[in-house]
Amino acid sequence: MRKIILRSLQAVGVKDVTEAADGAEAVALFAPGKFDLVLTDWNMPGKTGLEVLKDIRAQDAKVPVIMVTTEAEKSRILEAIQAGVTDYLVKPFQPDALREKLEKHGC
Numbered sequence: 839m840r841k842i843i844l845r846s847l848q849a850v851g852v853k854d855v856t857e858a859a860d861g862a863e864a865v866a867l868f869a870p871g872k873f874d875l876v877l878t879d880w881n882m883p884g885k886t887g888l889e890v891l892k893d894i895r896a897q898d899a900k901v902p903v904i905m906v907t908t909e910a911e912k913s914r915i916l917e918a919i920q921a922g923v924t925d926y927l928v929k930p931f932q933p934d935a936l937r938e939k940l941e942k943h944g945c
Contacts, residue, residue: 861885880907
């Protein structure tokens with residue numbers, strides 16, 4: 839899934855990307871002010887996307903965080919909203935859908 843997201847980012851013109859192998863690495867790489875946007879998958883090894891979101895929000899309340907997911911359960915969506923998710927991108931998606939989300943959040 840990471841490779842698909844990377845290709846989609848390249849297709850919409852995003853060149854500066856930091857990739858993490860899992861949720862724990864994503865949190866370790868994150869630093870406030872270092873990133874314009876965070877894309878995280880809901881289901882990852884190490885830490886879930888929700889755990890990553892909560893860890894990022896503990897450090898930075900403002901960076902846009904978009905959750906990439908197949909999860910459409912209302913309870914999970916509400917949980918992510920309460921944790922501070924900025925937006926969702928539902929898999930499978932086309933590069934244009936990603937571009938719209940990026941533009942919507944100023945990236």
